[in-house]
Amino acid sequence: MKIKLQHTPYLSQKIARDLLSCDFVEVRKDKDSIIAEIERIIDADIENENSLDEKVNALLEKKEGDIEFYQADYKQLFWMAKKRLANENGVILNLEDRFSDIAHKIIDFLWEEDFIHFTVSDNQVKNIIVGSFEEFVKGFEDADKSVYEKIKNYKRKLIPGSEDYQLVYNRLYEEELGKRGLL
Helix, strand or coil, X not given: CCCCHHHHHHHHHXXXXXXXXXXXXXXXXXXXXXXXXXXXXXXXXXXXXXXXXXXXXXXXXXXXXXXXXXXXXXXXXXXXXXXXHHCCCCCCCCHHHHHHHHHHHHHHHHHHCCCEXXXXXXXXXXXXXXXXXXXXXXXXXXXXXXXXXXXXXXXXXXXXCCHHHHHHHHHHHHHHHHHCCXX
């Protein structure tokens, strides 16, 4: 599952909550500033991947004639090109490795800027963050499906991408994440 920018506020809250509830993590700044920094780090990673997607799209647009001539599968070409360019652009495509990398960035920043302190190994703290990612991803898919079903059955038809749709989606999504203990 690809994490999107709309997910980062929820994911950041989950990570912060899980970190701050650990016995071995000492909090030195307020929870909201910790959440904001975690969100910033995750957003930067997602934006980096989005930038790579744009580069791949631009590359494939240049070859659109060849793609049509050879009747190539666009999705497959996109994925192959993305895999090839990922390392050059600093994007990790394997989710486990990516979650681990983001967790290290979060720990490094929070430790260096004195947001948190801990006396255990970095790996123990990293595992808390990676666990938060994995729980969120697992719960996200169920919550997302439930929200789309609720919106689909609304009396008032909402247009995906509209401001009304986004407001309703966010409200319902928060409710579903709350039900699943992810908020």
